[in-house]
Amino acid sequence: MSDSLLNVVADGSSAHLSSFRTRAAELDAADPLAHVRERFLLPTGVIYLDGNSLGALPAAVPEALNDAVHRQWGTDLIRSWNANGWWEAPARIGDSIGAIVGAAPGQVVCGDSTSVQIFNAITSALRMRPGRTVVLADPDSFPTDLYLADSVANLLGAEVRRVPVADVAGVLRAEGDAVAVIAYNHVDYRSGELRDMRGLTAAAHDAGALAMWDLCHSAGAFPVDLDANAVDLAVGCGYKYLSGGPGAPAFVYVAERHLADFAPALTGWHGHANPFGMEAGYTPAPGIERARIGTPPLLSMLALEAALGAYEGVDMRAVRAKGLALTDLFIECVHALGLETLTPAEHARRGSQVAVRHLDPHAVMAALIDRGVIGDVRPPDVLRFGFNPLYIGYADVVEAARLLGDILETKAYEDARYAVRATVT
Amino acid sequence: MSDSLLNVVADGSSAHLSSFRTRAAELDAADPLAHVRERFLLPTGVIYLDGNSLGALPAAVPEALNDAVHRQWGTDLIRSWNANGWWEAPARIGDSIGAIVGAAPGQVVCGDSTSVQIFNAITSALRMRPGRTVVLADPDSFPTDLYLADSVANLLGAEVRRVPVADVAGVLRAEGDAVAVIAYNHVDYRSGELRDMRGLTAAAHDAGALAMWDLCHSAGAFPVDLDANAVDLAVGCGYKYLSGGPGAPAFVYVAERHLADFAPALTGWHGHANPFGMEAGYTPAPGIERARIGTPPLLSMLALEAALGAYEGVDMRAVRAKGLALTDLFIECVHALGLETLTPAEHARRGSQVAVRHLDPHAVMAALIDRGVIGDVRPPDVLRFGFNPLYIGYADVVEAARLLGDILETKAYEDARYAVRATVT
Numbered sequence: 126m127s128d129s130l131l132n133v134v135a136d137g138s139s140a141h142l143s144s145f146r147t148r149a150a151e152l153d154a155a156d157p158l159a160h161v162r163e164r165f166l167l168p169t170g171v172i173y174l175d176g177n178s179l180g181a182l183p184a185a186v187p188e189a190l191n192d193a194v195h196r197q198w199g200t201d202l203i204r205s206w207n208a209n210g211w212w213e214a215p216a217r218i219g220d221s222i223g224a225i226v227g228a229a230p231g232q233v234v235c236g237d238s239t240s241v242q243i244f245n246a247i248t249s250a251l252r253m254r255p256g257r258t259v260v261l262a263d264p265d266s267f268p269t270d271l272y273l274a275d276s277v278a279n280l281l282g283a284e285v286r287r288v289p290v291a292d293v294a295g296v297l298r299a300e301g302d303a304v305a306v307i308a309y310n311h312v313d314y315r316s317g318e319l320r321d322m323r324g325l326t327a328a329a330h331d332a333g334a335l336a337m338w339d340l341c342h343s344a345g346a347f348p349v350d351l352d353a354n355a356v357d358l359a360v361g362c363g364y365k366y367l368s369g370g371p372g373a374p375a376f377v378y379v380a381e382r383h384l385a386d387f388a389p390a391l392t393g394w395h396g397h398a399n400p401f402g403m404e405a406g407y408t409p410a411p412g413i414e415r416a417r418i419g420t421p422p423l424l425s426m427l428a429l430e431a432a433l434g435a436y437e438g439v440d441m442r443a444v445r446a447k448g449l450a451l452t453d454l455f456i457e458c459v460h461a462l463g464l465e466t467l468t469p470a471e472h473a474r475r476g477s478q479v480a481v482r483h484l485d486p487h488a489v490m491a492a493l494i495d496r497g498v499i500g501d502v503r504p505p506d507v508l509r510f511g512f513n514p515l516y517i518g519y520a521d522v523v524e525a526a527r528l529l530g531d532i533l534e535t536k537a538y539e540d541a542r543y544a545v546r547a548t549v550t
Numbered sequence: 551m552s553d554s555l556l557n558v559v560a561d562g563s564s565a566h567l568s569s570f571r572t573r574a575a576e577l578d579a580a581d582p583l584a585h586v587r588e589r590f591l592l593p594t595g596v597i598y599l600d601g602n603s604l605g606a607l608p609a610a611v612p613e614a615l616n617d618a619v620h621r622q623w624g625t626d627l628i629r630s631w632n633a634n635g636w637w638e639a640p641a642r643i644g645d646s647i648g649a650i651v652g653a654a655p656g657q658v659v660c661g662d663s664t665s666v667q668i669f670n671a672i673t674s675a676l677r678m679r680p681g682r683t684v685v686l687a688d689p690d691s692f693p694t695d696l697y698l699a700d701s702v703a704n705l706l707g708a709e710v711r712r713v714p715v716a717d718v719a720g721v722l723r724a725e726g727d728a729v730a731v732i733a734y735n736h737v738d739y740r741s742g743e744l745r746d747m748r749g750l751t752a753a754a755h756d757a758g759a760l761a762m763w764d765l766c767h768s769a770g771a772f773p774v775d776l777d778a779n780a781v782d783l784a785v786g787c788g789y790k791y792l793s794g795g796p797g798a799p800a801f802v803y804v805a806e807r808h809l810a811d812f813a814p815a816l817t818g819w820h821g822h823a824n825p826f827g828m829e830a831g832y833t834p835a836p837g838i839e840r841a842r843i844g845t846p847p848l849l850s851m852l853a854l855e856a857a858l859g860a861y862e863g864v865d866m867r868a869v870r871a872k873g874l875a876l877t878d879l880f881i882e883c884v885h886a887l888g889l890e891t892l893t894p895a896e897h898a899r900r901g902s903q904v905a906v907r908h909l910d911p912h913a914v915m916a917a918l919i920d921r922g923v924i925g926d927v928r929p930p931d932v933l934r935f936g937f938n939p940l941y942i943g944y945a946d947v948v949e950a951a952r953l954l955g956d957i958l959e960t961k962a963y964e965d966a967r968y969a970v971r972a973t974v975t
Binding site: 166168171173175178179181182186187190191193194195197198199200202203204205211237238239240241244248264267268269271272273275276280281287362364370371372373374375390391392393394395397401402403404405406407418419420421422423424425426428494499501503504 | 591593596598600603604606607611612615616618619620622623624625627628629630636662663664665666669673689692693694696697698700701705706712787789795796797798799800815816817818819820822826827828829830831832843844845846847848849850851853919924926928929
């Protein structure tokens with residue numbers, strides 16, 4: 126943050142933002158998703174712009190968990206596997222997630238962590254393209270994707286090539302016959318840049334390769350259209366926009382045309398064709414059930430299922446429209462404060478978050494959190510703000526920007542209280 | 551079940567069991583663990599002998615989950631990673647489990663499913679013994695252990711040899727220099743047979759191999775003494791005797807002397823030495839944290855942590871003494887009913903469960919569950935009864951046997967209502 130930028134803040138922020146406030150009130154009044162906010166229990170005095178890291182608590186969750194604990198676990202006990210549908214939960218919840226990310230039933234299961242699902246999906250992708258030994262991976266990826274791609278490559282004698290997203294199509298054209306799979310993040314976790322899922326998937330297919338997408342920062346935030354985009358494999362997380370709770374189980378998508386060939390490394394008994402036969406050898410289940418691994422964490426999983434109810438009757442196109450309008454408004458506000466954003470201005474290249482550049486992001490965010498605006502930080506210089514259209518309104522956006530402007534204008538963030546704090550994605 | 555056995559039941563069950571009832575009352579009155587039962591919320595009218603499959607609900611769990619949901623998730627939101635110790639939960643809860651299974655702090659982390667942990671542990675074991683390519687695996691193992699050993703072997707070019715536990719020492723003496731790891735179940739999930747952890751681990755070490763134990767049916771049921779038995783690696787489950795809730799996270803133990811060499815395949819970012827550095831390459835954390843994978847399912851994990859509080863002040867030797875006394879009593883009762891048991895009579899070879907042989911186990915168990923006694927079935931001919939000394943009393947044992955005797959005597963289990971039902975381990 127240069128002094129000149131701070132001067133802009135000091136000179137003009139209040140005047141600019143008061144006009145934004147009027148516009149926000151109009152947008153909130155006309156918001157077709159305004160009623161969905163009541164499906165979440167948001168603490169008073171907080172503007173929560175970190176739902177891209179941990180979604181807010183859906184109102185249906187506490188009662189669902191209470192039922193899961195007292196009636197299902199405490200009273201029905203082991204019988205719940207049959208009586209309360211525990212056995213079917215991974216595929217049932219998978220289908221609910223599928224409906225949100227544009228996957229027809231029978232192609233998604235819920236369970237495990239994103240890291241585990243990435244490992245399984247990349248292993249299987251390499252097995253599904255025998256003779257091809259290259260994985261093209263996103264150098265800007267959230268690091269766990271790269272760590273797991275490297276680990277799979279080490280096990281299978283493959284090679285991970287870190288190719289910037291802009292160069293993928295070229296590499297596929299030039300050397301695509303060696304590529305088994307391209308593994309990219311749908312939305313860049315740091316900048317909020319949305320990638321061209323349809324175009325890159327088609328480029329992979331043209332080269333005979335598969336496309337595996339990490340949906341952590343898109344699932345639940347806008348339509349993903351996995352089936353329509355001809356995606357092969359995808360993984361995603363349950364605790365960001367889907368608001369399934371801390372560490373909520375992840376999910377994996379396997380396009381129906383690949384189900385018979387999907388061959389994950391983690392051959393746990395829940396993925397067996399005859400799980401109760403207690404057979405000595407592994408035979409994968411015929412459908413998406415083969416992507417199951419071990420016994421899933423049901424309390425976390427049933428919380429996620431209840432959370433997904435917040436999408437009932439919600440048109441994902443309306444979620445997208447609002448997400449763009451919220452981020453448009455926020456970008457305009459922070460530009461008016463003289464700040465630089467790293468998130469693409471172009472709608473087709475923007476997810477549902479905004480990255481604001483500041484050279485002392487930890488201190489600024491700590492000061493902002495103290496004032497009730499919660500976002501997070503991505504080192505070295507990113508203030509990250511996520512906008513979940515299900516519970517964030519336009520007035521929230523302007524108020525968050527106003528408080529940010531105040532902190533910068535008064536240099537409140539230089540207070541010793543705001544020494545570095547760690548935050549978690 | 552032959553007719554002659556049924557005749558024995560018809561002839562003598564009531565008289566025999568009334569004397570057992572008197573003895574049970576005396577044992578309950580003198581039980582030093584009787585007060586621990588109050589730490590569990592057991593439904594009225596139920597004798598729960600399936601705590602070896604899904605532990606009963608600990609009384610502390612609902613309030614802990616309520617706090618996790620409303621205060622930690624709902625109110626503190628993302629800040630809980632720091633403010634409420636979410637980041638430290640896997641190692642903190644790992645240490646609590648470690649105290650129960652005889653592991654000094656810093657050697658256990660909690661997370662993921664048993665299946666995932668087995669995969670990671672066997673992969674690492676093979677890497678820790680380069681040049682050795684054989685895994686000796688338990689042919690009587692719960693099948694998921696074998697499926698995952700086979701998968702790891704396929705990835706690493708190793709060989710899984712299914713060697714009955716009685717033959718392991720001989721194979722190690724004869725051909726042990728090819729063996730990287732022996733992977734056995736501490737207690738046979740079907741028969742309840744307890745294996746000689748100390749002796750087999752020593753035999754593995756004599757051959758230069760590692761010993762990896764699956765503790766699913768021993769952790770929480772009696773002292774396991776991992777450190778004292780010089781075990782190298784172990785995995786176990788949180789939802790059986792530990793009563794952590796349906797699908798509660800599993801755990802992995804890595805002996806301190808191996809921590810620097812532990813090299814799991816699932817290199818998720820939570821196991822990174824600098825997880826918030828967002829580095830492009832994976833560097834494992836120096837200690838047990840390297841066994842972490844992705845973001846853990848915190849609601850399930852915090853329920854498990856609350857459940858472990860039931861062990862506070864409980865001497866695991868007292869748990870063992872009571873477990874043997876409960877299973878002794880049950881074995882005597884069912885023998886008096888003329889039934890055959892598959893569980894070793896010898897204390898040193900018995901876990902905390904009893905397998906009763908019956909040729910129509912599903913129907914018998916269904917009839918028994920109808921009468922409030924919950925156990926489970928392992929095909930083709932096992933009625934399985936688990937005895938968690940923390941909440942099962944001696945009178946429960948005799949009453950369960952009495953109801954079993956009644957069902958067999960009256961052939962109530964032949965009723966059409968008791969057609970086959972699936973149950974889950």
